[in-house]
Amino acid sequence: MREVWTAAVDAHVRFGVAVSGGPDSLALLLLAHGFNRDQFEAVTVDHRLRPESGEEAARVGAICARLGVRHTILPVEVASGNMHDAAREARYRAMGEWALGRGMYGILTAHHADDQAETVLMRLNRGSGPGGLCGIRAMQPFPSGVSAIRPLLQWRKAELEAIVAESGLDPVRDPSNEDPRFDRARIRAAIGEAGWLDAVAIARSAQYLQQADLALWTYATRDYERTVEYEGDAVVWRPDDIPRAARLICVMRALAEAGGDDFSMADAARLHDAVMAGGKGGTLGGVELRFRKGEWRFAPEPPRRNG
Structure with a gap:
């Protein structure tokens, strides 16, 4: 105080x-x-x-x-x-x-x-x-x-x-x-x-975790900026072999930069894990993800056709 x-x-x-x-x-x-x-x-x-x-x-x-x-x-x-x-x-x-x-x-x-x-x-x-x-x-x-x-x-x-x-x-x-x-x-x-x-000890651990989370975000951000390219409205990410927690931060950022909104970290984790399990992509928050040969391409979801 x-x-x-x-x-x-x-x-x-x-x-x-x-x-x-x-x-x-x-x-x-x-x-x-x-x-x-x-x-x-x-x-x-x-x-x-x-x-x-x-x-x-x-x-x-x-x-x-x-x-x-x-x-x-x-x-x-x-x-x-x-x-x-x-x-x-x-x-x-x-x-x-x-x-x-x-x-x-x-x-x-x-x-x-x-x-x-x-x-x-x-x-x-x-x-x-x-x-x-x-x-x-x-x-x-x-x-x-x-x-x-x-x-x-x-x-x-x-x-x-x-x-x-x-x-x-x-x-x-x-x-x-x-x-x-x-x-x-x-x-x-x-x-x-x-x-x-011990509530104070738990609160202290939370403070340490905040510092660790900040370090994780810093690490993920630096790796993302080195491995991402922009092609028009699309965000193209060719990730390194980095830990899952850092990859999720990168997926969150790519979704946001491609115009996505109204999604959570849990939503991004499900999309990421589906791709890592052999999926070819999906849509989330108005963004379409296509995965091919190590390349993650995030782009605004095309408008749906009526009828």
Whole structure:
């Protein structure tokens, strides 16, 4: 936390601080206030998914007023589908646009070591690759280009709750955090029951994996740029004998450069593995891949004929 704020002071930049009213975000608010209350503004997103959400956002506003911190409430509409994913997308979009409009460098969020441990274990249980096992990134851009910054990834939840308890503030408690229908709540309960798990050590491992993932992307990018050619709209890739993880990064880049969109790393992996198993190519995200004699040719998918 101190490193983030020292860098901000040196660069003369302003931040937003995301405050839901829960103990984690209230602790972040108090810590930020202790460094320099004039260098940030607080923001609360009202997802309007629970009847009491508006009142909770107003409570955060009252706390900020007592601290002398400027506060904004952003009501959002949450799309149908996976509630947690849709709420996160709506929240990040709204905060990113708000921060961009306020000329801010980024928004601090209160993700901590326990959140990181839960995320890594969830993804490990799903068989995620290196990128997924990096967990929560210390810095990640919003769609607006403003960055989310997470300075508390080495802090335990209990430490943050202690800060709030000492302040005398009454945090908001979201019942969905303990709802066993959700994967994260089940993982959280399992970590609590397994006293031998060290959340800080898991968070540290995620940090090391982020560094390894960055090295992998650097290696893959250098190899790709040496082995790719462009022929009109087509991307022609003649890969070296490189590890599968690096090849997948190259396939992702080739698909994107050929105009592809709306595909995931898992989608690209399935296409890559089908070719390596003897396939001649396929289509993904609006891009057609043709494989012949070691050459991967990615080009925009031709329009379909009617009738």
